[in-house]
Amino acid sequence: MAVDLSVTFTGIRFENPFMLASAPPTESESNILHAFEAGWGGVVTKTIGMHPVVNVAGPRTKFLRYHPESGRLSMNKGRDGVLHSSWNWELISDKPLDWWLPRIERIKQAFPSRVLIASIMAGSGSDKELDHWRTLATCCQEAGADGLELNLSCPHMDRPDMGSNIGKDRELCSFVVQVVKEVARVPVWAKLTPAGSDIVAEAGAVFRGGGDAVSSSNTFPSLPLVDPDTLMFEIEVDGYVSSGGLGGPAILPLSLAKMAEMTRAFPDKAFSGIGGVSDFNTALNYFLLGCGTVQVCTPPCWTGRSAPT
Numbered sequence: 001m002a003v004d005l006s007v008t009f010t011g012i013r014f015e016n017p018f019m020l021a022s023a024p025p026t027e028s029e030s031n032i033l034h035a036f037e038a039g040w041g042g043v044v045t046k047t048i049g050m051h052p053v054v055n056v057a058g059p060r061t062k063f064l065r066y067h068p069e070s071g072r073l074s075m076n077k078g079r080d081g082v083l084h085s086s087w088n089w090e091l092i093s094d095k096p097l098d099w100w101l102p103r104i105e106r107i108k109q110a111f112p113s114r115v116l117i118a119s120i121m122a123g124s125g126s127d128k129e130l131d132h133w134r135t136l137a138t139c140c141q142e143a144g145a146d147g148l149e150l151n152l153s154c155p156h157m158d159r160p161d162m163g164s165n166i167g168k169d170r171e172l173c174s175f176v177v178q179v180v181k182e183v184a185r186v187p188v189w190a191k192l193t194p195a196g197s198d199i200v201a202e203a204g205a206v207f208r209g210g211g212d213a214v215s216s217s218n219t220f221p222s223l224p225l226v227d228p229d230t231l232m233f234e235i236e237v238d239g240y241v242s243s244g245g246l247g248g249p250a251i252l253p254l255s256l257a258k259m260a261e262m263t264r265a266f267p268d269k270a271f272s273g274i275g276g277v278s279d280f281n282t283a284l285n286y287f288l289l290g291c292g293t294v295q296v297c298t299p300p301c302w303t304g305r306s307a308p309t
Contacts, residue, residue, distance in 0.1 A: 005041075009292035010187035010212040010270050012146050014115050016041035018283065021274055021295035022119035022149065022191070024061060027093060029103040033110060035300075042115035044215075044295065047092035047151045048100050048140065049121045050132045051159070060090035061301060062235050063248075064225070073225060075234040085251065086298040087224055087235070089156050089244035092121055097136065101143040108144035117189070118145035120180075121154070124172050125161035133176060134183045141186045148184060150176065150211075153193035153218035155245045164193035164218070170205040177209030189272060191215040194251075199258050200265045213270035214262060215295065217255050219245025248298035252276025256285050263290040 005016035019042035020026050020035050027046040035043050065081025066073055073084055093100070100118075107116055118140035123129035137148055152173060154163030166172045173190065180188050190206040192199060194217040203214045221243045224235045233241040255275025263271060273286030274295040283294045 007041075007292060009272070010147065010189070012115055012187060014041040014293065015113060017287075017293040018042075019044060019115070019117075019272070019293055019295045020300065021297040022047050022151065023297040023301070024088075024090065025297065025300040027095075029107060032107055032116070036107075036111040036114045040114070042117060042146075042293065044117040044119050044149050045093075045100070045104070045145075046095075047119040047121045047154070048095075048097055048136060049092050050097055050136060051123070053091050053094040055091050055094055056089055057237050059235060061086060061088040062224075063087070063301075064250075074227070075224065076227065083249060083298075085246050085248040086301060087222065087244050087246055088219070089235075089242060091157065092151065092154065097139060101139055104140060104143040104145055108146075115146045116144070117147045117149050118143075119149045119151050119191070121151040121162060123159060123161040124166050124176060129161065130176075130179050133179050137180045137188075138183050141184065145186065147187040147189060147212075148180065149189040149191050149215055150180060151191055152176065152206075153191045155193060155195060155219060155221040156243055164195055164221075167191075167193040167202060168196040170201055173202055173205040174209035177206050177211045181210040187212040189213040189215050191218055191274075193218050194255065194258050194275075195221050200261050203262045203266060203269075207266065207269055213272055213292075215272040215274055216262065217258050217275055219247040220251055220254065222246035247275065249276050249278060249282075252282060252285070256289065259286060259289050259291065 007017045022044040062075040064084045067081040120136040122132035152167035157163035190211045271291045272293045273291035277296045
């Protein structure tokens with residue numbers, strides 16, 4: 001007899017509480033369809049924006065492995081090591097809104113009972129940018145998205161008025177959520193950064209703005225390691241490097257600590273747990289802290305398999 005894993009989270013019914021997070025595995029229609037075929041209860045799209053996006057040249061995501069024989073951590077010493085973490089400096093989707101809308105429609109037609117959340121992002125420095133938030137929200141919900149996740153957390157955006165720079169500012173957090181809620185007919189989640197000064201205060205700002213849930217957390221700002229043999233960063237472009245986002249197993253305890261702070265402060269609010277989830281045993285930590293769903297990124301990238309475990 002099959003076990004009923006269904007949950008209702010922010011008013012949305014999920015066949016199970018396991019989701020793919022907004023990340024490379026959710027950057028295309030085919031990937032999302034494959035995820036639903038594999039059994040995921042929900043998917044958050046790669047973040048959709050309205051400004052031109054040019055991603056870095058070369059690799060955007062790499063995996064830091066521990067190699068027992070040498071005792072070294074490295075991204076570049078072969079594939080036989082133990083996964084420590086993922087590292088990326090990828091920006092949001094480079095596909096425009098008009099590319100995404102018909103695909104959201106087709107995905108929902110193919111899997112009407114699975115949950116599709118549209119991740120959206122705009123700026124905060126002008127009325128035009130606030131209108132972009134409204135346009136993104138309205139268009140995605142009209143295309144069939146079951147909910148919206150506001151990306152207030154990307155740690156390496158190419159503009160100072162976006163991503164984690166909003167998430168670190170409580171007034172902007174609250175204001176942007178309020179702007180989206182004015183036009184939203186579906187639940188609105190806000191994805192927060194772990195790099196703010198006080199994630200409880202930032203979550204409180206989201207809820208004051210009318211947000212239905214907080215997703216936490218995005219990747220941790222970090223630098224790639226230097227190769228001791230070459231004295232070069234293990235990932236770079238033409239000799240240059242910048243901060244990227246650390247995810248995967250290494251951030252699980254850190255992400256749980258952030259989540260524990262929030263669920264203690266807001267025991268009656270809704271949270272979606274992100275960070276270091278690789279199987280049911282790790283997901284259980286988030287459920288016990290009070291999360292209604294969990295989101296996964298690194299394992300599908302690492303294994304190439306999209307089925308939940």
